[in-house]
Amino acid sequence: MYDFAYQKPGSVADAVKVLGADAEAKALAGGMTLIPVLKQRLNHPSVVVDLSKAGLAGITAGAGAITIGAMTTHATVAHSADVARLVPALAALAGGIGDEQVRHRGTIGGSLANNDPAADYPAAVLALGATITTNKRDIAADDYFQGMFTTALGADEIITKVTFPAVAHANYQKFRNPASRYAIVGVFVAKTAAGVRVAVTGAGQGGVFRHTAMEQALSAKFSPDAIAAIVTPADDLNADIHASAEYRAHLIGVMARRAVAAAV
Numbered sequence: 713m714y715d716f717a718y719q720k721p722g723s724v725a726d727a728v729k730v731l732g733a734d735a736e737a738k739a740l741a742g743g744m745t746l747i748p749v750l751k752q753r754l755n756h757p758s759v760v761v762d763l764s765k766a767g768l769a770g771i772t773a774g775a776g777a778i779t780i781g782a783m784t785t786h787a788t789v790a791h792s793a794d795v796a797r798l799v800p801a802l803a804a805l806a807g808g809i810g811d812e813q814v815r816h817r818g819t820i821g822g823s824l825a826n827n828d829p830a831a832d833y834p835a836a837v838l839a840l841g842a843t844i845t846t847n848k849r850d851i852a853a854d855d856y857f858q859g860m861f862t863t864a865l866g867a868d869e870i871i872t873k874v875t876f877p878a879v880a881h882a883n884y885q886k887f888r889n890p891a892s893r894y895a896i897v898g899v900f901v902a903k904t905a906a907g908v909r910v911a912v913t914g915a916g917q918g919g920v921f922r923h924t925a926m927e928q929a930l931s932a933k934f935s936p937d938a939i940a941a942i943v944t945p946a947d948d949l950n951a952d953i954h955a956s957a958e959y960r961a962h963l964i965g966v967m968a969r970r971a972v973a974a975a976v
Contacts (some may be wrong), residue, residue, distance in 0.1 A: 742824030916950065
């Protein structure tokens with residue numbers, strides 16, 4: 713690990729000031745990605761800006777929606793009665809991230825800012841049509857994810873909260889790596905007042921993506937049978953030591969049907 717300065721600002725404004733003044737500064741949320749990267753000397757930040765005192769944790773239930781602060785841990789989301797009541801699929805997803813230690817340190821904002829192609833939260837955000845709020849603006853889910861490890865965030869932007877619409881008919885199914893528990897393929901299916909959305913994580917070369925063919929079929933009939941014959945092309949899918957692109961294409965169909973069955 714290289715030497716770096718360390719700051720723990722007491723507000724979002726102070727954190728943004730530090731990050732904006734130094735292009736080599738890095739924000740620290742739960743540290744589930746940044747700390748291993750630093751230990752392996754894959755990054756050399758000048759300053760690590762700890763967001764734990766910036767006032768970004770907490771869950772607020774509103775009329776037909778729930779807002780989760782960026783520094784809220786996975787364990788808090790998983791055990792929240794409000795999340796379980798308004799978006800039960802999101803609580804279940806959070807409870808399946810990593811192991812217990814990871815769930816008590818990792819945060820929703822950190823996961824979304826990193827946008828790992830095998831992370832779970834991006835699938836929920838995209839399928840539910842959530843809104844990501846920063847210190848500057850609101851960003852729609854469809855505009856936020858811009859490729860592997862790439863988002864719409866600017867250099868001086870910090871995620872402050874994420875707002876999800878309440879939904880009863882939604883589910884997330886994941887075929888996980890047995891060691892890391894990352895998604896080899898994860899599919900989040902949601903049926904809301906705005907329509908049906910299907911988001912896939914772990915499989916795409918560009919990160920999380922919407923499966924429009926399944927969305928169209930499920931909009932006509934929200935049933936596992938409606939997507940049984942849909943074949944996902946393997947051309948743009950990941951292939952690695954854990955699964956070939958063709959196997960991931962097969963798993964997308966399996967996980968999607970399971971998710972629809974559980975959602976109904």
